[in-house]
Amino acid sequence: MRVLLTGSSGWLGRYLAPLLADSGHKVTGLDVAPGTHTQVVGTVADRALIERTMGEYGIEAIIHGGALHKPDIVRYPRQAFIDVNVTSTLNLIEAAVAAGNDRFLFTSTTSLMIRSDVRAGAGEAGAWWMDEDFGPIEPRNIYGITKLAAEQAVKLVHREHGIAALILRTGRFFPEDDDTHASPSGPNLKANELLNRRLTVEDAAAAHLAALEAAPAIGCDTFILSAPPPFARAEAEELARDARAVIARHHPDAAALYAAAGWVLPETIDRVYDPSRAERRFGWRARSDFGSVLAALRNRTAQPFAHDPGYISPIARQERDSCMC
Numbered sequence: 001m002r003v004l005l006t007g008s009s010g011w012l013g014r015y016l017a018p019l020l021a022d023s024g025h026k027v028t029g030l031d032v033a034p035g036t037h038t039q040v041v042g043t044v045a046d047r048a049l050i051e052r053t054m055g056e057y058g059i060e061a062i063i064h065g066g067a068l069h070k071p072d073i074v075r076y077p078r079q080a081f082i083d084v085n086v087t088s089t090l091n092l093i094e095a096a097v098a099a100g101n102d103r104f105l106f107t108s109t110t111s112l113m114i115r116s117d118v119r120a121g122a123g124e125a126g127a128w129w130m131d132e133d134f135g136p137i138e139p140r141n142i143y144g145i146t147k148l149a150a151e152q153a154v155k156l157v158h159r160e161h162g163i164a165a166l167i168l169r170t171g172r173f174f175p176e177d178d179d180t181h182a183s184p185s186g187p188n189l190k191a192n193e194l195l196n197r198r199l200t201v202e203d204a205a206a207a208h209l210a211a212l213e214a215a216p217a218i219g220c221d222t223f224i225l226s227a228p229p230p231f232a233r234a235e236a237e238e239l240a241r242d243a244r245a246v247i248a249r250h251h252p253d254a255a256a257l258y259a260a261a262g263w264v265l266p267e268t269i270d271r272v273y274d275p276s277r278a279e280r281r282f283g284w285r286a287r288s289d290f291g292s293v294l295a296a297l298r299n300r301t302a303q304p305f306a307h308d309p310g311y312i313s314p315i316a317r318q319e320r321d322s323c324m325c
Contacts, residue, residue: 001025002026002061004030004062005062006030006064006088006092010313015205018037030053043083045087051095059096067085068146069109070143071179084146086149093163097161097163103165103212104165107208109169110169111139112148112169113137114271116140118130122239122268122271125237126236126237126240127237129233129274130274155167165220166214166215166218166220166222169223170199174311175306187303191305192266194288195290197273200286203227210282223275223281224273224277224278226273226275228275228285228289229274230251231246240268242268254290293305
């Protein structure tokens with residue numbers, strides 16, 4: 001299948017493009033910044049460019065992974081988020097319909113589910129259990145607002161034209177340090193997040209491949225992508241009060257392994273992402289989880305997640321280099 005992948009120069013794109021190619025797809029990458037897997041350099045907000053690319057490369061399916069993200073809020077005005085995250089999504093899915101494509105994948109984010117009360121901590125019933133039916137959704141910043149608007153545009157075009165359209169709300173998989181958490185930081189934080197809100201970039205790429213293949217049979221649906229949590233919903237109250245006791249029930253040696261590494265387990269957990277719908281509907285389950293973290297500590301091998309505190313997105317790097325000239 002001839003697939004257009006937007007965001008091909010980005011962190012997900014560098015893993016997803018070769019995975020698609022290895023699976024027999026012919027991939028055309030489109031990104032505003034040049035990259036190894038990018039054949040078309042330009043903005044997804046340029047409708048003429050999209051239509052020209054669809055025709056020149058004979059595109060049969062689109063995976064729309066390109067976007068401005070939360071860290072970009074300090075670099076770009078709100079209008080840029082509307083142009084890149086909303087207008088581009090409409091451009092792409094309408095171009096897919098015009099070309100007769102039967103499937104469209106939109107990479108969204110669990111970030112849009114984090115209302116102000118969720119951000120503040122656990123609720124009355126304990127940790128927020130966040131599946132695809134969680135609501136009401138009230139994004140707290142322009143990033144979340146535009147990703148939610150783009151999701152609605154995708155659903156609208158599906159209803160009007162019937163194109164299969166899957167929305168993949170990914171948990172965290174960025175390699176750099178968190179811009180809001182000072183302690184714990186680095187690998188310790190990423191390891192902790194595999195309990196409840198993170199997946200590896202490799203698993204995110206594998207989910208997109210599985211969703212691409214299953215999309216026509218599904219039609220239209222929204223999916224949370226995250227490593228499977230070891231917890232049950234019934235443990236939500238205790239997670240908010242004493243997460244370490246819950247972790248110990250599921251992973252008795254976690255505390256000792258963490259102590260040997262000089263890491264700390266979370267005292268409380270205020271939210272848990274539930275990715276079980278993706279497993280039920282298109283057979284995807286993350287290969288790496290918190291158990292993988294403990295196995296790496298136990299065996300003294302590399303952790304399953306990428307950690308690169310110096311990582312800079314291609315567009316930010318491009319802008320930095322142009323300013324240094």
